[in-house]
Amino acid sequence: GAGVSQSPRYKVAKRGQDVALRCDPISGHVSLFWYQQALGQGPEFLTYFQNEAQLDKSGLPSDRFFAERPEGSVSTLKIQRTQQEDSAVYLCASSLARGTNTEAFFGQGTRLTVV
Amino acid sequence: KNEVEQSPQNLTAQEGEFITINCSYSVGISALHWLQQHPGGGIVSLFMLSSGKKKHGRLIATINIQEKHSSLHITASHPRDSAVYICAASPADYGGSQGNLIFGKGTKLSVKP
Numbered sequence: 001g002a003g004v005s006q007s008p009r010y011k012v013a014k015r016g017q018d019v020a021l022r023c024d025p026i027s028g029h030v031s032l033f034w035y036q037q038a039l040g041q042g043p044e045f046l047t048y049f050q051n052e053a054q055l056d057k058s059g060l061p062s063d064r065f066f067a068e069r070p071e072g073s074v075s076t077l078k079i080q081r082t083q084q085e086d087s088a089v090y091l092c093a094s095s096l097a098r099g100t101n102t103e104a105f106f107g108q109g110t111r112l113t114v115v
Numbered sequence: 116k117n118e119v120e121q122s123p124q125n126l127t128a129q130e131g132e133f134i135t136i137n138c139s140y141s142v143g144i145s146a147l148h149w150l151q152q153h154p155g156g157g158i159v160s161l162f163m164l165s166s167g168k169k170k171h172g173r174l175i176a177t178i179n180i181q182e183k184h185s186s187l188h189i190t191a192s193h194p195r196d197s198a199v200y201i202c203a204a205s206p207a208d209y210g211g212s213q214g215n216l217i218f219g220k221g222t223k224l225s226v227k228p
Contacts, residue, residue, distance in 0.1 A: 033216070035218075041221075042220040043158075043216075091158065103160050104148070104160060104216065
């Protein structure tokens with residue numbers, strides 16, 4: 001596809017369930033970012049990949065959150081033992097070059113609701 | 116205090132009005148982004164700028180590096196401009212990884228016909 005694709009668009013999880021959110025970046029994009037956006041707030045940084053290397057995971061809120069990008073393209077954000085406070089929109093973005101000094105392209109997001 | 120602050124938080128305008136959204140930041144930056152987010156979550160990049168002014172159609176973005184301030188202007192506003200507009204900063208020094216955007220909380224714009 002032409003843009004960043006995220007799946008699923010919506011996910012309802014029971015508290016304690018594990019979830020996996022997928023991001024397909026634009027082909028050839030080096031940088032990939034995950035953000036968490038709570039209702040009414042701006043997105044907040046979770047983690048950043050440059051190709052397959054996870055260069056920054058300082059924004060991951062707990063060790064229940066794990067992200068990977070094993071082949072430098074598709075990325076998965078996994079949340080173990082989901083809690084209600086994990087309910088948010090999870091946004092993925094990619095950019096052609098390193099970092100955020102080039103235009104970032106965002107996916108539609110995955111809205112996670114933990115019940 | 117947030118590192119990126121936007122004002123106003125909410126803005127209602129009549130169709131045709133000139134709109135200004137402001138963004139102030141406290142970190143050193145290498146670039147400043149303006150983004151548009153429609154209901155449903157999708158974000159579109161409008162501008163990325165590091166100095167001066169950029170124009171695209173009815174949208175104009177300006178930045179004053181010395182004052183650490185940027186503005187997004189919309190001329191001849193239209194109901195389809197209704198969205199959340201987000202300012203985001205690329206920090207100049209982020210441990211060398213340059214891997215982060217620091218977002219403002221967004222300005223919710225509603226343009227009435």
